[in-house]
C-alpha cells in the first residue's frame with residue numbers, strides 16, 4: 680500500500696475496524712518514511728455485476744453511483760454518512776446473492792427502497808421519485824399511500840403479533856400485497 684504523500688510502500692497499521700455490515704475493514708496507517716497518516720479500506724472482492732438499464736444498455740454495477748443516489752435521497756435527514764455506506768454494503772451483498780451477475784436497474788431500485796423506508800420516509804419517497812421517474816402528483820400520492828399502508832401494517836403488528844412482518848420483509852404478508860406494489864405505466868396513470 681503506497682503512502683499517498685511520499686509513495687513509500689511500507690506503513691504500519693495503527694487501528695483496524697470492521698464496518699457495520701462487516702463487509703469491509705477500515706485501517707488507519709502511518710507511513711514508515713514520512714509519518715503521514717492515511718486510511719485504507721479493505722473490501723471483499725465481489726463478482727462483477729452487470730446492470731441492464733431501462734434503455735437496454737449495459738454497464739458494470741457502480742457502487743459509488745448507488746451511494747451517490749442514496750446520499751442525495753437522504754440529504755438533510757440526519758442519517759450519518761457512515762450509516763449510508765453500511766447500507767450500500769448491505770445492499771450490494773444482497774444484490775450479489777439474489778441476482779448474481781446480471782440485474783436490471785429496476786431491480787436495484789426495488790431492492791433499495793425497503794432499506795430506505797426503514798431509515799427515513801422522506802428518503803424513501805425521494806428515491807422512489809427519481810428512480811421510478813415520477814411524472815406528477817399522482818405518483819407521489821400512490822407512493823405515500825403505499826408507505827402509509829406499510830406503516831399501518833407495522834402498527835397493527837405491534838398489537839397482534841400474528842401479522843408481524845418478521846425477518847425478510849420482502850416476503851410481504853398477504854394484506855400488503857393488495858396495496859399497489861409496482862410502478863404504474865403512463866397509460867395506467869391516464870386512466871386514473
Ligand SMILES: [Zn+2]
Pocket residue numbers: 682683684685686687710711712713714715
Ligand atoms: Zn509517506
